[in-house]
Amino acid sequence: MISNIAKTMSTTKIFTRKFNTSTIRRRIIKIQDKEDFDKYVIQSKEPVVIDFFATWCGPCKMLLPRIEKVIEEYNDTVNLVKVDIDDNAEIAMDYGVSVVPELIAIKDGQVQGKMIGLQDEDKLKTFVSKLVESNVNKK
Numbered sequence: 001m002i003s004n005i006a007k008t009m010s011t012t013k014i015f016t017r018k019f020n021t022s023t024i025r026r027r028i029i030k031i032q033d034k035e036d037f038d039k040y041v042i043q044s045k046e047p048v049v050i051d052f053f054a055t056w057c058g059p060c061k062m063l064l065p066r067i068e069k070v071i072e073e074y075n076d077t078v079n080l081v082k083v084d085i086d087d088n089a090e091i092a093m094d095y096g097v098s099v100v101p102e103l104i105a106i107k108d109g110q111v112q113g114k115m116i117g118l119q120d121e122d123k124l125k126t127f128v129s130k131l132v133e134s135n136v137n138k139k
Contacts (some may be wrong), residue, residue, distance in 0.1 A: 028068060028080045037091050040081050047107040047131045048079045052097045054086055059118040060101040067103065070124045077132050105131040 029040050041048050051067060053060035071080040085092040085100055095104055095111070103119075105112040105127065112134065115127050 028071065028082065031081055031083045031088060031091070033088070034091065037081075037083070037088070040079065041106055042109045044079060044106075046077065046079050047105065047112070047134075048081050049128060049131065050095070050104045050106060051080060051082045052085055052092055052095070052100055052102045052104070053082060054100050055084060057100050063101045063118050066119070066121050067124055070121060070128050073125075074128060074132055078128060103127065107131060107134060 029036075031037050031040065041050060049067065049071065051060075051063070053064070067080060071078060083091055085097060097104075099116055101116075101118065103115040103124075105114070112131055113127065115123070119127075
């Protein structure tokens with residue numbers, strides 16, 4: 001019996017896995033109410049892209065990973081704020097949102113641009129880069 005265990009142990013291979021960890025600071029904020037919106041959009045020191053969406057909206061679901069990817073490429077220079085129009089209809093009305101998805105670029109509390117509908121990644125990069133560049137030029 002012992003010889004069988006010894007044979008098994010000598011032929012057993014040990015596999016190891018390495019996990020790389022890094023701190024990724026996600027700049028994506030889900031708005032809960034008007035106070036959140038004021039704090040994370042109106043009072044923000046960084047430029048903000050607001051994603052007005054609805055949970056039932058197919059194009060909104062398709063836009064989300066695209067805009068998240070673009071925002072993450074800008075390394076803490078711009079925030080993405082998500083506003084569900086069903087939960088925050090008043091905020092959506094304040095910004096004239098009548099169709100989702102709609103992206104609105106905000107800097108210093110002022111609207112810098114709007115984009116309506118599902119967009120490809122290149123258009124999203126252009127939209128966000130204009131917002132970021134206008135913020136860099138201001139400094």
